[in-house]
Amino acid sequence: xxxxxxxxxxxxxxxxxxxxxxxxxxxxxxxxxxxxxxxxxxxxxxxxxxxxxxxxxxxxxxxxxxxxxxxxxxxxxxxxxxxxxxxxxxxxxxxxxxxxxxxxxxxxxxxxxxxxxxxxxxxxxxxxxxxxxxxxxxxxxxxxxxxxxxxxxxxxxxxxxxxxxxxxxxxxxxxxxxxxxxxxxxxxxxxxxxxxxxxxxxxxxxxxxxxxxxxxxxxxxxxxxxxxxxxxxxxxxxxxxxxxxxxxxxxxxxxxxxxxxxxxxxxxxxxxxxxxxxxxxxxxxxxxxxxxxxxxxxxxxxxxxxxxxxxxxxxxxxxxxxxxxxxxxxxxxxxxxxxxxxxxxxxxxxxxxxxxxxxxxxxxxxxxxxxxxxxxxxxxxxxxxxxxxxxxxxxxxxxxxxxxxxxxx
Amino acid sequence: xxxxxxxxxxxxxxxxxxxxxxxxxxxxxxxxxxxxxxxxxxxxxxxxxxxxxxxxxxxxxxxxxxxxxxxxxxxxxxxxxxxxxxxxxxxxxxxxxxxxxxxxxxxxxxxxxxxxxxxxxxxxxxxxxxxxxxxxxxxxxxxxxxxxxxxxxxxxxxxxxxxxxxxxxxxxxxxxxxxxxxxxxxxxxxxxxxxxxxxxxxxxxxxxxxxxxxxxxxxxxxxxxxxxxxxxxxxxxxxxxxxxxxxxxxxxxxxxxxxxxxxxxxxxxxxxxxxxxxxxxxxxxxxxxxxxxxxxxxxxxxxxxxxxxxxxxxxxxxxxxxxxxxxxxxxxxxxxxxxxxxxxxxxxxxxxxxxxxx
Numbered sequence: 001x002x003x004x005x006x007x008x009x010x011x012x013x014x015x016x017x018x019x020x021x022x023x024x025x026x027x028x029x030x031x032x033x034x035x036x037x038x039x040x041x042x043x044x045x046x047x048x049x050x051x052x053x054x055x056x057x058x059x060x061x062x063x064x065x066x067x068x069x070x071x072x073x074x075x076x077x078x079x080x081x082x083x084x085x086x087x088x089x090x091x092x093x094x095x096x097x098x099x100x101x102x103x104x105x106x107x108x109x110x111x112x113x114x115x116x117x118x119x120x121x122x123x124x125x126x127x128x129x130x131x132x133x134x135x136x137x138x139x140x141x142x143x144x145x146x147x148x149x150x151x152x153x154x155x156x157x158x159x160x161x162x163x164x165x166x167x168x169x170x171x172x173x174x175x176x177x178x179x180x181x182x183x184x185x186x187x188x189x190x191x192x193x194x195x196x197x198x199x200x201x202x203x204x205x206x207x208x209x210x211x212x213x214x215x216x217x218x219x220x221x222x223x224x225x226x227x228x229x230x231x232x233x234x235x236x237x238x239x240x241x242x243x244x245x246x247x248x249x250x251x252x253x254x255x256x257x258x259x260x261x262x263x264x265x266x267x268x269x270x271x272x273x274x275x276x277x278x279x280x281x282x283x284x285x286x287x288x289x290x291x292x293x294x295x296x297x298x299x300x301x302x303x304x305x306x307x308x309x310x311x312x313x314x315x316x317x318x319x320x321x322x323x324x325x326x327x328x329x330x331x332x333x334x335x336x337x338x339x340x341x342x343x344x345x346x347x348x349x350x351x352x353x354x355x356x357x358x359x360x361x362x363x364x365x366x367x368x369x370x371x372x373x374x375x376x377x378x379x380x381x382x383x384x385x386x387x388x389x390x391x392x393x394x395x396x397x398x399x400x401x402x403x404x405x406x407x408x409x
Numbered sequence: 410x411x412x413x414x415x416x417x418x419x420x421x422x423x424x425x426x427x428x429x430x431x432x433x434x435x436x437x438x439x440x441x442x443x444x445x446x447x448x449x450x451x452x453x454x455x456x457x458x459x460x461x462x463x464x465x466x467x468x469x470x471x472x473x474x475x476x477x478x479x480x481x482x483x484x485x486x487x488x489x490x491x492x493x494x495x496x497x498x499x500x501x502x503x504x505x506x507x508x509x510x511x512x513x514x515x516x517x518x519x520x521x522x523x524x525x526x527x528x529x530x531x532x533x534x535x536x537x538x539x540x541x542x543x544x545x546x547x548x549x550x551x552x553x554x555x556x557x558x559x560x561x562x563x564x565x566x567x568x569x570x571x572x573x574x575x576x577x578x579x580x581x582x583x584x585x586x587x588x589x590x591x592x593x594x595x596x597x598x599x600x601x602x603x604x605x606x607x608x609x610x611x612x613x614x615x616x617x618x619x620x621x622x623x624x625x626x627x628x629x630x631x632x633x634x635x636x637x638x639x640x641x642x643x644x645x646x647x648x649x650x651x652x653x654x655x656x657x658x659x660x661x662x663x664x665x666x667x668x669x670x671x672x673x674x675x676x677x678x679x680x681x682x683x684x685x686x687x688x689x690x691x692x693x694x695x696x697x698x699x700x701x702x703x704x705x706x707x708x709x710x711x712x713x714x715x716x717x718x719x720x721x722x723x724x725x726x727x728x729x730x731x732x733x734x735x736x737x738x739x740x741x742x743x744x745x746x747x748x749x750x751x752x753x754x755x756x757x758x759x760x761x762x763x764x765x766x767x
Contacts, residue, residue, distance in 0.1 A: 098699040098700060099701065218560070219560060219577075220692065220696075221696040221700075222695055226691055229688060234685065301696075302696045303699065303701060305577050305700075306576070306580045306581065306583065306588070306700055308582075309503065310503075310577050310578075311503075
């Protein structure tokens with residue numbers, strides 16, 4: 001390396017560290033803005049190595065573009081996060097798990113001659129790379145969660161009404177959870193010897209989203225399109241959402257009079273139908289969207305599993321994940337283009353089988369057949385997943401600080 | 410610097426016997442290069458692995474009792490890095506893995522998993538099952554594989570072949586860069602390439618002058634597997650002692666005779682099963698990419714290669730040509746007669762025959 005390159009390299013390193021220090025202090029300036037702005041003479045942020053820090057903003061290895069951009073975006077979205085500088089240190093020092101770009105350098109005048117990963121403007125990085133960096137931070141935050149201090153989801157105790165008919169719910173996994181909670185809250189009894197069975201369903205693409213979310217919560221790392229490719233390869237939907245098969249099995253076990261199939265496209269309508277059969281009051285259920293959280297979790301799963309083990313991962317997902325990853329903007333997800341024709345044919349087969357069944361069907365069996373919905377994405381939007389991921393990192397950080405503060409008192 | 414302990418835990422039928430034979434053949438040479446492949450009373454680590462995973466294994470468990478501790482003690486005496494290798498370790502439960510890791514708590518433990526594409530593993534495990542007295546036809550074996558649970562599995566196949574599940578059990582708490590997945594090259598690649606990848610992980614220099622292993626565990630073709638499977642059906646319930654079965658069927662018939670027959674017809678999955686293995690593989694690759702473990706080789710090696718079913722050459726593994734099966738059966742019978750001929754008049758052999766006849 002020539003002396004000129006040495007000097008350029010040192011200037012580059014100083015400037016990157018200065019940007020890291022500025023971001024750590026809460027700046028939201030992009031690299032381009034920061035690099036092109038005149039350096040203020042003598043400013044401490046421009047000479048981070050003089051702060052005595054040995055971290056990413058000090059004399060250690062330079063953080064990569066993804067780590068820096070992650071901190072900048074966290075600063076934009078979570079300016080009020082407690083002890084932000086510590087979160088920034090963690091993010092700057094943590095590599096993203098899995099495969100991707102390695103140690104991406106930032107664009108710098110005169111840096112044309114170099115080997116390795118070419119420089120990328122952090123703002124122009126593919127969102128998947130910043131998500132990967134965020135995933136690394138999430139693994140670190142979640143592996144240190146004290147699960148003995150997290151509460152299991154608790155339901156306020158209500159007296160059960162033993163004279164009311166018991167219920168059993170199967171089918172669409174997320175809807176089952178929501179309706180079940182509402183019925184229990186209303187004082188109804190689950191199971192029992194004379195239980196009435198409900199098979200809950202809706203459009204096939206929504207059923208698949210719910211099944212995908214369930215598989216990912218159970219530890220899978222599969223992408224949304226793979227769910228469909230697997231279903232098409234097997235020429236059947238996953239057994240957990242194969243509504244006619246579930247209903248037929250229940251009829252064989254219990255008799256047709258105790259089996260109801262409920263088809264609706266939102267949980268409130270589903271609850272109304274179920275409650276109507278049971279003679280119970282119905283109420284509103286807020287729809288739950290989980291597309292972005294599921295796509296984030298599937299990226300997190302392998303690294304988190306290796307870090308804490310499968311059992312602990314399950315506990316984290318059961319007890320912590322709903323709190324930190326819930327509440328995303330409602331997002332629909334359509335059938336991937338390659339599987340759409342198969343999905344329609346499969347939905348039609350399901351609808352015909354449901355219409356022929358000896359059980360009661362509430363709702364139109366044709367609802368199961370997926371329809372083309374203009375504007376609906378056929379795969380999760382990485383930018384939206386990243387935006388949600390930043391929120392999740394912020395919540396996990398806040399929860400960790402709260403837990404630490406609780407531990408100190 | 411902490412000593413490195415490489416635990417090569419599987420998967421079965423991924424060239425492990427070849428690697429272990431090469432390690433054993435070159436034990437002294439690799440020791441000179443700082444890597445110990447600890448010796449045992451049987452020369453390999455099967456008994457220690459069996460002791461660790463506490464499987465009954467046709468009565469072998471009792472024979473193996475205490476061998477894991479013996480191997481650990483032997484490893485601790487090694488001057489440098491150590492490699493422990495047996496594919497049945499892939500079956501270890503989480504507590505058994507924790508016990509294994511505790512035994513090397515002062516060392517830098519690395520987990521090594523050799524992995525081969527699933528479309529080759531399923532037939533390979535089936536014929537291995539046949540060599541262990543299995544009587545199940547391929548179609549039934551395949552159905553069990555397809556229907557079996559792949560996470561927290563009860564089925565042996567998925568317990569040892571489910572790559573994410575095996576790594577979840579063995580990799581818990583290890584940094585991903587200490588978990589090495591060595592992909593087994595596709596068939597046309599030189600066998601040496603698998604060794605080179607493995608050697609790279611365990612820190613052996615490339616180009617070492619090593620003796621080549623010849624005594625590995627080749628798979629049987631569908632004709633040969635059919636002979637052994639039908640033999641197993643004939644022998645079922647006849648009280649044949651394990652030692653006799655191992656000597657005559659597994660070694661004389663299968664390993665020394667049938668496995669060496671030329672032009673074997675390899676078992677290939679039926680066309681309708683390829684979608685299943687391709688999707689399972691796709692899930693595994695997404696998991697491996699997300700986990701960030703050290704991939705040695707190429708993940709593309711794990712993608713099954715669907716054959717051309719249109720050319721009419723595919724034969725169902727349960728339906729090999731009858732004339733070829735008859736030829737193979739006669740070869741096997743001849744091999745057994747040849748094996749027992751020298752001791753035909755011996756009192757031991759006569760006693761054994763009487764015992765076999767009941």
